[in-house]
Amino acid sequence: MRRNDCFFVSTNIFSTGFCSLRKIVRWMLVASMLTSMPVLAGKTLDGIKARGVISCGVSTGLAGFSAMDSKGEWHGLDVDICKALAAATLGDARKVKWVPLGSQQRFPALQSGEIDVLSHNTTWTLSRDASFGIHFTSIVYHDGQGFMVAKKTGISAVHQLSHADICVQSGTTSEKTLNDYFRAQKMKFRPVVFENFEASLKAFFSGRCQAYTTDASSLAAILQRETRNPGDYLVLAEVISKEPMSPAVRRGDDEWFAIVKWVVNALIVAEEEQLTQANLDTQKEHGNAVVQGLLGNADDIGKLLGLDRAWAYRAIQAVGNYGDIFERNLGSGSPLKLSRGANRLWTHGGLIYAPPIR
Amino acid sequence: MHIKKMRLGWLRQAYIKDWLIQAGVIVGLLLVLTYLVSMLSSNLQAKNIVSGFDFLTKPASFGIGEGVYDFEAGSPYWQAFAAGLANTLRVALLAIVLSAVLGLALGFGRLSKNILLRGLCISYVEIFRNIPLLLQFLAWYFLLTTLLPAEAWQFLGHCYLSKSGLSFPIPIGLSLTWDFPSRNPFNIAGGARLTPEFLTVLFGLTLYTAAYLAENIRAGLESVPHGQVEAGAALGLTHQQILRHILFPQALRVIIPPATNQFSGLIKSSSLAITVGYPDLVSIANTSLILTGHAAECIFLIIITYLLLSLLLSVIMNWLNRKFQIVER
Numbered sequence: 210m211r212r213n214d215c216f217f218v219s220t221n222i223f224s225t226g227f228c229s230l231r232k233i234v235r236w237m238l239v240a241s242m243l244t245s246m247p248v249l250a251g252k253t254l255d256g257i258k259a260r261g262v263i264s265c266g267v268s269t270g271l272a273g274f275s276a277m278d279s280k281g282e283w284h285g286l287d288v289d290i291c292k293a294l295a296a297a298t299l300g301d302a303r304k305v306k307w308v309p310l311g312s313q314q315r316f317p318a319l320q321s322g323e324i325d326v327l328s329h330n331t332t333w334t335l336s337r338d339a340s341f342g343i344h345f346t347s348i349v350y351h352d353g354q355g356f357m358v359a360k361k362t363g364i365s366a367v368h369q370l371s372h373a374d375i376c377v378q379s380g381t382t383s384e385k386t387l388n389d390y391f392r393a394q395k396m397k398f399r400p401v402v403f404e405n406f407e408a409s410l411k412a413f414f415s416g417r418c419q420a421y422t423t424d425a426s427s428l429a430a431i432l433q434r435e436t437r438n439p440g441d442y443l444v445l446a447e448v449i450s451k452e453p454m455s456p457a458v459r460r461g462d463d464e465w466f467a468i469v470k471w472v473v474n475a476l477i478v479a480e481e482e483q484l485t486q487a488n489l490d491t492q493k494e495h496g497n498a499v500v501q502g503l504l505g506n507a508d509d510i511g512k513l514l515g516l517d518r519a520w521a522y523r524a525i526q527a528v529g530n531y532g533d534i535f536e537r538n539l540g541s542g543s544p545l546k547l548s549r550g551a552n553r554l555w556t557h558g559g560l561i562y563a564p565p566i567r
Numbered sequence: 568m569h570i571k572k573m574r575l576g577w578l579r580q581a582y583i584k585d586w587l588i589q590a591g592v593i594v595g596l597l598l599v600l601t602y603l604v605s606m607l608s609s610n611l612q613a614k615n616i617v618s619g620f621d622f623l624t625k626p627a628s629f630g631i632g633e634g635v636y637d638f639e640a641g642s643p644y645w646q647a648f649a650a651g652l653a654n655t656l657r658v659a660l661l662a663i664v665l666s667a668v669l670g671l672a673l674g675f676g677r678l679s680k681n682i683l684l685r686g687l688c689i690s691y692v693e694i695f696r697n698i699p700l701l702l703q704f705l706a707w708y709f710l711l712t713t714l715l716p717a718e719a720w721q722f723l724g725h726c727y728l729s730k731s732g733l734s735f736p737i738p739i740g741l742s743l744t745w746d747f748p749s750r751n752p753f754n755i756a757g758g759a760r761l762t763p764e765f766l767t768v769l770f771g772l773t774l775y776t777a778a779y780l781a782e783n784i785r786a787g788l789e790s791v792p793h794g795q796v797e798a799g800a801a802l803g804l805t806h807q808q809i810l811r812h813i814l815f816p817q818a819l820r821v822i823i824p825p826a827t828n829q830f831s832g833l834i835k836s837s838s839l840a841i842t843v844g845y846p847d848l849v850s851i852a853n854t855s856l857i858l859t860g861h862a863a864e865c866i867f868l869i870i871i872t873y874l875l876l877s878l879l880l881s882v883i884m885n886w887l888n889r890k891f892q893i894v895e896r
Binding site for chain 2: 312313316317320336337340341342362372373374376379380381382384385388389392398399400401402403404405407408409411412415416417419459460461
């Protein structure tokens, strides 16, 4: 009797165990179907429209590119790209869900479909483009990796950094570029790699490292925001790399890829044509053929992208042209006071260039 | 009472049944695991993400700031992981030894008859136990980098203390020649070096774990009935002898099992080292992850390494535990 009881109980355990196993497998199937859904071609825009909001991956806080102010509002060049996208696709620049991501999480977040677009001060490289399952759309900022040193060290050029301890943040291309550059120059150095931004800055400002390296624009931001006396420090004039910053989208959705690419192009063309938030309405009626086309007063170009006529009009209305975005976030209108440099329009000797919108 | 022998079908034999059930559960688990792995790899493939462990033999383009041996940029990734693991073990093992010593001292201090000493030990335990380890790491790091002298301070002939840490001479191999640290334009090069990052992680882990161990050791000592001590005293044993031959061997039985948890926690907590710039396993895996894009593989390597380390620790501690169990006669 006892044995029978035991047998009964144990078969019971077995069967419930098996049952829950089946349940788990079923749930996993459902879960895998859910996570692989956004991969289906052309569905990103449908998803955005259904949700009524764009999921935009930004940095956890980088002045000038994406940073939250004391009121909880996001500001920056990368932020404005997402606002322009929301205005073009949903008709309202405020319909953005901001997803702050660390350097390590940004690519998995895009790959898994958690975000629709990564606008995260991210360098466009071949390996990322070819093997991460993502596409970079177009360059929105030309940066380069630079060094910050304390003036009292007497360092004024990169070649003087031989045998220095150099602080760098982990999970960025800066770390790799730093290594490649010093190897190529046959210079020795000791990297001190931090995940914690505050700790890396503390290490540099306390004198633990002789130099701090990251993109030149970020160095300018750090100099402005983190030092009590910016005059004590120096950002070396040389840059050791090309760091073209571009938004990125998931592979497998060509329509969405085209939209992100052309919304940025529209902002650049708007600067070429000197379209601003102020003169947008008059230009729509009286502008030249390019302007009329861009603003949807001639042929319906928006339809080709799966959008409506006024897509570019709304994007420019929301954030202004590329030059306005730059000056507001990084240039004269910002605490960073960066000069346009390589980010001038091609017509002014810079590298910012967009294919024609026609 | 006479029990009549019953012959049961083989399936009803208890041990076969139990064995079958266990085998079934294991097979089921393996199936689920295989399914998960194949789903992961097919999903990665569908998203055009390159996967696999081939990257481990490719050259890593980054250098490592400190380590047991010099890792040169350009060596394969698996060597970088090995260097990271060596750094993890270096700091974790040293912290285990130091925290055991400190924990022992604090545990005895907690039971001291001296009010001042007891109070000090209680405050130590309460402070270090109740502040999150990450904050302790940052606090130690900020303190160390601020306090260390900017201009290298030379002492005992060839030892230097500076912002880049403590440098001291080290013999080269088994020969009688020494590698002496020396000044270069910015800092100290050569010799052996304990960086502020290493010291931060070492202090952080040691002081935090010691607080837990102290409580643990106090509980162990208090678990031995007072009669035992009195019996020892009646036999004319000195205080030292009572401690060594009566109190401590019996207390260890209570101390070792939870200590295993604390040491295993220490090893796992060493992964916080990346926040303060110490190149441990997680830090190296993080860098590799971002350079190669092999996120799933790098995370897998971290998980499996910590799992193996913890299992190894359990084996050692269980062996110790068996050694100190009361042998019943």
